[in-house]
């Protein structure tokens with residue numbers, strides 16, 4: 001059993017608390033910090049937390065607390081991590097790690113310097129669908145991954161600080177792109193170095209300084225491409241979809257808007273449908289168990305199992321730092337409109353890789369381009385001569 005201080009009592013803190021304590025779990029929140037007395041007290045009452053405070057350090061330093069779960073707005077992440085280091089408490093933190101890579105690097109250095117357990121709460125690489133898909137990728141079922149696209153779009157966030165560029169560190173790229181980048185990184189291989197980023201971003205709809213819509217490409221050293229599509233202007237709910245293309249197969253996942261649960265309601269008794277759902281009448285696409293579908297349960301299981309066995313979790317502050325560095329390059333590219341290098345002060349993966357060659361030999365003189373069976377019964381091979389480069393067709397019986 002681990003005793004936890006929850007920092008923040010808002011949207012994500014409540015999802016985390018529901019996951020941590022919702023299934024007769026062993027782990028227990030023993031202290032809650034919130035900015036205002038009434039919200040701290042309400043959270044304490046809802047989750048049976050014995051101690052509440054409006055002073056962040058008091059929660060971290062509380063003698064019973066072993067693990068600090070940081071669920072605060074982005075601009076408070078660094079302060080919270082530094083307190084965990086000061087009081088030598090294990091720290092698990094929501095996404096993004098920092099508002100930028102410099103902030104993330106300071107947190108990484110401080111946590112590793114203090115020798116504290118550090119976990120990065122990137123829930124979307126822990127969804128049951130994702131874990132199963134990743135297992136298939138790792139066992140070679142779809143060959144080499146050459147493109148991994150992740151999309152997260154919704155009609156915009158739920159609290160004022162997200163819309164303030166200084167407090168959030170940016171718009172939908174930092175808020176949602178962090179999920180997409182880490183999803184693609186997992187599929188492509190976390191030991192494959194991200195090299196450069198090309199990104200388009202714009203403020204198309206909202207009256208804000210930050211971007212409300214963006215698309216980016218991340219090129220990895222082995223030639224694979226990660227793609228992110230993010231928006232705060234998308235209408236129709238929370239769209240979380242991934243596509244992975246490998247040399248031997250394909251994966252498509254729809255994580256939220258279509259989970260296999262469809263319902264029609266005239267609106268007689270209007271219920272909560274799912275996160276960011278825009279309506280609760282007509283045809284609806286509810287989510288059966290958001291905590292599970294969004295990966296929170298498996299994420300905390302990995303974090304606490306790792307803590308108890310003295311291992312690193314699957315996602316650490318180092319991963320959060322790499323994500324921030326990729327997003328920094330995306331912001332630079334959106335301005336310069338050029339490919340921008342990913343500037344990494346620390347890299348612990350492979351180096352010196354070349355773009356993978358996926359050419360398939362047909363015989364000593366030819367590569368196989370494609371096999372085709374047509375609607376009129378022909379079977380043919382398209383081949384390329386290795387010496388002359390000529391493309392030919394060969395009909396087979």
Ligand SMILES: NC(=O)c1ccc[n+]([C@@H]2O[C@H](COP(=O)([O-])OP(=O)(O)OC[C@H]3O[C@@H](n4cnc5c(N)ncnc54)[C@H](O)[C@@H]3O)[C@@H](O)[C@H]2O)c1
Pocket residue numbers: 007008009010011012013034035036039071072073074076094095096121122123159160161175
């Ligand atoms: N899927 C996810 O992983 C996910 C989803 C949503 C939010 N988040 C992250 O969680 C963090 C918190 O987001 P949220 O959605 O819970 O926000 P929120 O606004 O709902 O809650 C923020 C909490 O921080 C507290 N707080 C303390 N000082 C504050 C201050 N000066 N200004 C504003 N709030 C202050 C508030 O009282 C509140 O309890 C952010 O880093 C966000 O990116 C992650």
